[in-house]
Amino acid sequence: MSKPSHVVVFDFDGTLIPSEYISLFFVIESVLNKNYQEEIQRVRNTYVPKILSLTVTPEENMLLITSPAEIYIKSGLTISQAKQALKIVNLRRGVLETMAFLHSQGIPIAIISYSFRQFIEIVLEENKAGNFISQIYGANLVVKNGLICGYRPETFVFSETKGVFSRRFARQHSVPAENILAVGDSAADFRLGYLKENRLGIAGSEQEKEEIKKFFGEVVITENFDPVLEWLKRRLNTQTA
Secondary structure, eight states: OOOOSOEEEEOOTTTTSOGGGOOHHHHHGGGSOHHHHHHHHHHHHHHHHHHHTTOOOHHHHHHHHHHHHHHHHHHTOBHHHHHHHHTTOOOOTTHHHHHHHHHHTTOOEEEEEEEEHHHHHHHHHHTTOGGGOSEEEEEEEEEETTEEEEEEGGGOOOGGGHHHHHHHHHHHTTOOGGGEEEEEOSGGGTTSSSOGGGEEEEESSHHHHHHHGGGSSEEEEOSSSHHHHHHHHHHHHHHHO
16 A cells, blocks of 8 residues: 555544534533533533633643543443434534545545544444544543443643644654644644644634634635535645646
8 A cells, every 4th residue: 555645634523523513522411410511511611712712721621621521430421321412413514525535545534632532433433434534532531331430641632732643643654744734623723733834724704714814724614524625635736746
């Protein structure tokens, strides 16, 4: 098998899935009791704005992942319950076509996300997209007999480390960092990929575009993935000519 010319890395929440879901954390809340829901909401309302304004501390970053994980453990959440909750989550229109195109071109795909890896895998499987993904970088839960009972901090992904995981993925495929193409949707993706000009942002409005444009080489206002596929084709053709 020939060495790929590029790799592509995607954020997940708000990028591969529509922003209406907010995040997989939010969707999972639906199967928790009210007290646990309120506890997670307090954490999210406190720290997510700080992530988007890039003012979050390392300790707060950690809490945003460990707090929900601890609640899942306390509540006795099972993977079966998570699957049931996540059945409502669809990928953006055009994501499957985009992944199929990249796969046909021999371009490896990774997902790099704050979210929990098992939840991402469930959504990809439900949407028949799992076979297109080479690697998922996300917080890894410990599951025994279907019950969530722990987590592995060394697998956590933060805004500041998305570039680290991007370059690691590229090295695995012997692709230079300059040939990482990245797609995200917020300031939290300011390190996704490597070069700013190789980073595409997705926005839902002109206001969102203005808020995130300094972090991306280009920003498109869209609810579907058609402009993303066009951008990827253009970047691949331009850089491999």
